[in-house]
């Protein structure tokens with residue numbers, strides 16, 4: 001056979017998600033934590049893993065971790081929580097259960113590209129309500145569009161990736177009240193934001209509110225693949241119908257239990273990241289021809305002239321890798337910098353200054 005039967009016509013034209021990962025000495029491109037797990041906690045995990053029977057399937061719904069998380073957020077029961085193989089898996093479950101042909105997503109670009117990708121893959125129609133020039137949500141336009149009644153699903157990312165700004169809680173509450181559409185608030189970076197920005201206090205109030213969280217960012221477990229959603233048990237039940245039965249392996253469950261139980265240990269790191277974010281932001285703001293956007297996440301979006309060339313030169317000359325968004329509509333000349341360790345941040349600043357000087 002030289003000919004090959006084509007794939008599903010919905011899949012054939014797609015290009016696989018590319019995290020644009022390249023080896024670098026200063027890798028501040030993927031919004032990871034700069035620090036691996038504290039050795040004391042890692043030891044605890046390793047001891048528990050040594051006693052784990054690898055021949056057995058995992059607890060399908062990660063009951064122990066689910067109960068821990070429900071209790072941690074003061075939710076009525078474990079049926080308000082669903083774990084996934086990273087937040088990314090839950091985002092796919094969301095589109096399988098609430099998207100699909102004849103269904104409509106309201107999306108607010110520029111935002112996390114996975115939503116639009118999942119919509120394409122599942123045949124979900126997408127209505128874009130673009131953000132304003134300062135990346136704030138166009139609240140009136142979203143309310144007006146949702147009021148037409150044909151939206152099944154809205155995704156609002158807060159803090160938004162890659163712009164870093166949070167959504168207004170009062171606006172989200174008005175939206176949840178006015179519409180029966182499911183509203184996913186993606187809070188992957190909420191641990192880095194100021195108090196009062198999260199929608200978790202309102203979970204009991206709005207059955208159409210679903211919140212996504214992950215262990216990948218503030219809890220430094222990007223390599224483990226563990227995320228969760230919080231919501232009404234009726235919504236969680238629908239997601240349970242489409243999920244892969246054993247997607248959260250027993251190793252990840254152990255890691256999640258150990259980290260969630262000891263999550264206050266991470267407060268110091270989160271404080272450091274917030275402090276570094278402020279320091280980096282002030283240094284960037286002082287540079288000529290650089291615009292830095294306010295961020296509540298563990299990254300900063302900057303606009304610099306000739307961004308793509310600067311991105312490439314910083315990588316090739318100084319092995320500093322940041323994320324290039326300059327080809328994304330609305331993000332022309334934008335780069336996203338993950339807040340790293342103080343040393344990484346200094347190396348980035350030095351590399352950027354060098355490139356700006358060269359181009360004076």
Ligand SMILES: *Cc1c(COP(=O)(O)O)cnc(C)c1O
Nearest residue numbers: 086087088112161188214216227
């Ligand atoms: C990182 C991220 C996620 C989830 O990441 P996982 O590693 O799959 O848990 C979800 N939403 C946004 C906006 C993110 O940036």
